[in-house]
Amino acid sequence: MIDPGLKGRVALVTGGNNPHGIGAATAKALAAQGAVVFIHYLRQSFDVSPSSTHESRAEDAPGLPFYFAMQAKSADEVIQAIRDQGGQAESWEADLAGSAVIPELFDRAEQAFGPVEILVNNAAEYRADTFLPGTGLERGDRALWAEGPVTCTVTADSCDRHFAVNTRAAALMTAEFTRRYLEREQRWGRIISVSADCSWGSPGEISYRASKYALESYSRSAAAELGPFGITVNIVSPGPVQTGYIGPEIERELIAQIPLRRVGRPEDIADVIVFLASEQASWVTGQLLVVHGGHRMAQGL
Numbered sequence: 001m002i003d004p005g006l007k008g009r010v011a012l013v014t015g016g017n018n019p020h021g022i023g024a025a026t027a028k029a030l031a032a033q034g035a036v037v038f039i040h041y042l043r044q045s046f047d048v049s050p051s052s053t054h055e056s057r058a059e060d061a062p063g064l065p066f067y068f069a070m071q072a073k074s075a076d077e078v079i080q081a082i083r084d085q086g087g088q089a090e091s092w093e094a095d096l097a098g099s100a101v102i103p104e105l106f107d108r109a110e111q112a113f114g115p116v117e118i119l120v121n122n123a124a125e126y127r128a129d130t131f132l133p134g135t136g137l138e139r140g141d142r143a144l145w146a147e148g149p150v151t152c153t154v155t156a157d158s159c160d161r162h163f164a165v166n167t168r169a170a171a172l173m174t175a176e177f178t179r180r181y182l183e184r185e186q187r188w189g190r191i192i193s194v195s196a197d198c199s200w201g202s203p204g205e206i207s208y209r210a211s212k213y214a215l216e217s218y219s220r221s222a223a224a225e226l227g228p229f230g231i232t233v234n235i236v237s238p239g240p241v242q243t244g245y246i247g248p249e250i251e252r253e254l255i256a257q258i259p260l261r262r263v264g265r266p267e268d269i270a271d272v273i274v275f276l277a278s279e280q281a282s283w284v285t286g287q288l289l290v291v292h293g294g295h296r297m298a299q300g301l
Contacts, residue, residue, distance in 0.1 A: 004278030007034030010113045011277070012106070014096065014173070015123030016078055017041030018070040020244045022194060023122040024078040025266035029274045030118070031087030038109035038116070039091040040123060041075040044068075063247035070244045088113070096123055096169035097161060102176050115184055118277050119177045121193040121215070125165035126208050129158045158207050166211035171218045174233070178226060189231035190277045193219045194269070197239040197292045216288060223286030232285040234276045238269045239292020259294035 011030045016023035016039035027037045045068075060066065075091035082089040090112040094101040109116050129152040152158055170193055181189050198205075199212035216235050223233035240246065240254045241264035254263055272291050275281055290296065 002280065004033050004274060004280060006030060006118075006274070006277060009035045009117045009277075010109065010115060011035045011037045011118035011120065012040065012109045012116045013037060013120040013122060014040040014169075015042070016091070017043065017073050017075040018067075018243060019073065019077045019081075020070055020242070020266060022238065022241060022243060022266045022269045023120070024075075024081075025270035026120055026122060026273050027078055027089065028082055028085075028087075029267065029270040030120075030277065031082045031089060032085065033274060033278075035118065035277075036088040036113045037082065037090075038112055039075045039078060039089060040096070040105055041091060041093055042095050042123070043074060043093065044071040062242060062244055062251070064245060067243065067245035096173075097125075097164040099168070099172055102169065102172050105173075106176050106180060110180075115180065115186065116177060117186070117188060118190045119173060119192070120273060120277075121170040121173055121191070123165060123169065124194070124208075125162050125211075126205075127152055127158055127161070128205055129154045129207050130204050131206065154206060162207040162211040163214065166208070167214045167218065170215050174218070174222050178222075178229075178231070181231065182229065187230045189226070189229075191219070191222065191226075191231060191233040192273050192276050193233075193235050194273075195235050195237040195288070197237045197290055197296050199237065219288075220286050227285055232276070232281065234281075234285060235288040236269060236272050236276070237288055237290045237292070239264055239290070239295035241266060241269060254295075257295060258292070262293065264291065264293060 013023050013027045016027045018024055027039050031037050079089045079091055092108045094105055106116060131154055133153050174191055193215055195212045195216050199209050199216060202209040219233050219235045226233055243266060246263060251263055255261055269291055272289055
């Protein structure tokens with residue numbers, strides 16, 4: 001059996017309230033290896049009318065209504081699942097678009113468990129937007145999760161909100177992690193940021209993808225600067241993962257594009273994050289690991 005060396009390590013995972021999400025799966029996977037986990041979350045509400053979707057679905061089946069319901073939850077369900085398995089976890093709700101909450105988030109994690117050693121930047125803002133005026137792009141034009149028309153033409157607000165959460169918050173989380181790490185003269189640290197497999201650009205999701213691309217640049221710079229102090233910094237880039245948003249019709253379309261012939265599970269991403277946090281990845285830094293079943297690879301052939 002491989003020992004990842006995570007027992008007793010303190011992990012801070014952002015965006016962990018959706019029970020079917022990557023953050024929740026990561027928190028549970030780290031806890032299963034003996035880490036203690038502090039989960040950040042933000043309950044989100046979405047103003048989407050039933051007429052904006054192509055298919056009407058109940059909130060207990062995959063699709064936008066189900067996803068929106070999961071995003072509106074607290075982290076209590078995830079915390080309880082970890083505790084039921086004998087693990088330790090606590091949580092705090094905060095909007096990472098406000099930079100002032102970041103030191104407090106670390107304070108709360110430290111008060112609960114001690115100095116943070118593993119930081120997982122997973123929280124993300126997503127609203128489909130486009131350069132086109134009016135109703136924008138119809139489904140099929142690469143806004144993969146949008147089951148209806150993309151209605152938001154890019155605005156200052158759509159740019160600012162995406163970059164505030166997906167890029168700036170992750171950069172400030174990394175800086176706060178590093179400041180405390182160096183002050184304490186720690187010798188072991190891991191930072192893993194979650195990007196997306198088409199961060200290089202995607203019509204219909206322009207601000208989301210651009211903010212993720214910038215996140216990747218920050219992470220590579222951090223790897224170069226922080227490596228001498230014993231901190232590894234890596235990026236996980238998921239393909240289409242069933243976190244509750246992919247309805248049956250879109251799932252069938254996606255599977256045809258994926259060589260492994262299924263969409264991803266949150267656990268697929270969590271397993272890779274655990275590896276990058278583990279002792280087995282102690283000489284891996286500055287890397288972007290694409291976890292997508294061959295999704296983008298196949299499209300380039």
